[in-house]
Amino acid sequence: MIIETQEDVTQAVLAEMHRTPDPRTAELLELLVRHLHAFVREARLTEKEFQEAIALVNAIGQRTTPSHNEAMLLSGALGVSNLVCLLNNGARGTRPTQANNLGPFYRAGSPPCANGDTIVRSPTPGAALVFHGRVEDADGRPIAGAEVDVWQSSPKGLYENQDPAQAEMNLRGRFVSDADGRFSFRSVRPAGYPVPTDGPTGTLLAAQKRHNMRPAHLHFLIHKPGFKTIASQVYDPQDPHLDTDSQFGVTQALIGNYEEQKDGSYRLEFTFVIEPGEARLPRAPISAKAAA
Numbered sequence: 403m404i405i406e407t408q409e410d411v412t413q414a415v416l417a418e419m420h421r422t423p424d425p426r427t428a429e430l431l432e433l434l435v436r437h438l439h440a441f442v443r444e445a446r447l448t449e450k451e452f453q454e455a456i457a458l459v460n461a462i463g464q465r466t467t468p469s470h471n472e473a474m475l476l477s478g479a480l481g482v483s484n485l486v487c488l489l490n491n492g493a494r495g496t497r498p499t500q501a502n503n504l505g506p507f508y509r510a511g512s513p514p515c516a517n518g519d520t521i522v523r524s525p526t527p528g529a530a531l532v533f534h535g536r537v538e539d540a541d542g543r544p545i546a547g548a549e550v551d552v553w554q555s556s557p558k559g560l561y562e563n564q565d566p567a568q569a570e571m572n573l574r575g576r577f578v579s580d581a582d583g584r585f586s587f588r589s590v591r592p593a594g595y596p597v598p599t600d601g602p603t604g605t606l607l608a609a610q611k612r613h614n615m616r617p618a619h620l621h622f623l624i625h626k627p628g629f630k631t632i633a634s635q636v637y638d639p640q641d642p643h644l645d646t647d648s649q650f651g652v653t654q655a656l657i658g659n660y661e662e663q664k665d666g667s668y669r670l671e672f673t674f675v676i677e678p679g680e681a682r683l684p685r686a687p688i689s690a691k692a693a694a
């Protein structure tokens with residue numbers, strides 16, 4: 403099609419969609435083109451703004467390494483990660499859910515652990531924490547044999563993949579729920595942390611004068627054949643950034659309850675409800691630890 407007007411451009415691109423053999427791919431591409439072109443028209447995007455946008459998109463890839471996933475970080479900072487999560491869990495967005503953002507720091511292949519083991523693998527100062535979890539179905543029946551991957555930042559606010567001072571896979575471990583659906587581990591109480599700002603996510607936050615903190619949390623990935631695999635996070639109710647999470651992850655259903663013990667350590671109990679569905683492990687956003 404020879405293009406005569408600005409309206410023709412959209413029609414020309416949409417007209418090519420009929421060549422796309424996969425129906426879902428065709429649907430996604432058509433919606434993407436419609437919304438993208440509508441955005442450009444409504445914003446009256448200037449040529450200078452377009453060039454800056456191209457540079458930012460390129461920088462997302464350039465900033466991404468085996469130990470850092472900038473696109474995942476940016477999708478959280480734009481609220482897209484949690485929107486996708488909430489639309490696809492909790493009976494397709496109609497009920498509260500323990501599902502939450504996977505986040506940019508999940509690594510596959512964390513060490514298998516027995517219930518009660520510690521996930522502290524190198525000296526990690528901080529208040530001791532014992533976590534007691536339970537996995538159950540919507541009727542409260544225990545789910546035995548669920549694989550539960552756990553990961554968290556150190557009390558200094560760094561994941562081991564960001565911090566050459568921590569041992570490989572420090573504060574990461576993989577547990578299996580027992581006959582009563584329970585699993586437990588020992589660790590340290592995590593701190594809130596700043597997300598990296600040396601890429602496009604930092605440019606976004608600075609442009610909006612937003613802080614880059616995430617409220618303290620623990621990450622979980624719960625996998626059991628016959629049930630929909632969920633990523634989850636349990637948040638610290640005392641964190642000052644609970645209602646301004648820079649990744650828009652905090653939901654009411656995921657605020658935990660740390661109980662201080664007589665010896666100054668903490669106990670945290672939490673129940674995860676999973677629903678029937680596809681057990682599919684997510685693609686890990688990172689694969690390695692930062693070099694020293």
Ligand SMILES: [Fe+2]
Nearest residue numbers: 505507619621
């Ligand atoms: Fe995190």
